[in-house]
Amino acid sequence: MRLNELRDRPGARKVPKRLGRGIGSGVGKTSGRGHKGQKSRSGGASRIFEGGQMPIYRRLPKRGFKNPMRREYAELNLDRLQRAIDAGKLDPGQPIDADVLVKARVVRRALDGVRLLGRGELKQAVTIEVVGASRSAVAAVEKAGGKVVVVGGTATEPEA
Numbered sequence: 001m002r003l004n005e006l007r008d009r010p011g012a013r014k015v016p017k018r019l020g021r022g023i024g025s026g027v028g029k030t031s032g033r034g035h036k037g038q039k040s041r042s043g044g045a046s047r048i049f050e051g052g053q054m055p056i057y058r059r060l061p062k063r064g065f066k067n068p069m070r071r072e073y074a075e076l077n078l079d080r081l082q083r084a085i086d087a088g089k090l091d092p093g094q095p096i097d098a099d100v101l102v103k104a105r106v107v108r109r110a111l112d113g114v115r116l117l118g119r120g121e122l123k124q125a126v127t128i129e130v131v132g133a134s135r136s137a138v139a140a141v142e143k144a145g146g147k148v149v150v151v152g153g154t155a156t157e158p159e160a
Contacts, residue, residue, distance in 0.1 A: 071112040073132060074098075078140055079120020080106060081128075090126075095149075097129040116141075116148065 019031035033040040048055050084090045089104040098110040107114060113131030118140055125145035131152055133141075138148045 073113055073115035074101075074107040074109065074111045075117055076101065076107055076114050076130070077117045077119040078122050078137060081116075081126070082120060082122055082124075085124055085126070092124040092126045095127045095129060113152070122146065 017027055017032075018025065019027050020029070022028045030040065039045045048057065050056070081090070081096075084104060084106045085092050089106060090096055090100065094100070098107075098114045101107045101114060102110055116128060116130045116133040116137040118134045118136030122140055122144040125147075126141065127147045127149065128141065129149045129151055131150065133148050133150060141148050
């Protein structure tokens with residue numbers, strides 16, 4: 001096969017309809033748009049207009065408050081941290097922070113910081129720097145002989 005012999009697979013390229021090319025073409029005159037009205041004009045119709053009926057975005061109630069300054073944290077559970085240590089992605093002897101976790105692909109991105117959560121258990125002593133940690137996570141890390149360093153966030157959350 002040569003470059004000049006390359007072809008699309010049959011049916012890969014469809015010839016577009018040529019609109020407005022006389023009555024004999026089947027799509028002449030009004031080009032399949034019918035007669036008059038907003039939808040027949042160029043620019044088309046408004047996607048949200050519902051023919052004078054109250055539009056859905058105005059019928060549905062808006063409730064609550066969306067804080068534009070809300071912080072989003074990357075959540076990290078202890079079982080995932082232990083799995084990364086077992087796989088050799090993380091060195092338990094070195095301090096573990098957000099950059100190390102992202103480089104090791106334990107968390108995808110740090111967002112506004114990493115928050116340590118208490119699911120699972122830890123077998124090695126590690127020093128981990130996070131912006132927040134739950135009480136159960138701090139207790140589990142300290143039980144394994146490690147240390148949780150909280151930088152600029154909250155150390156504990158109230159247990160519900």
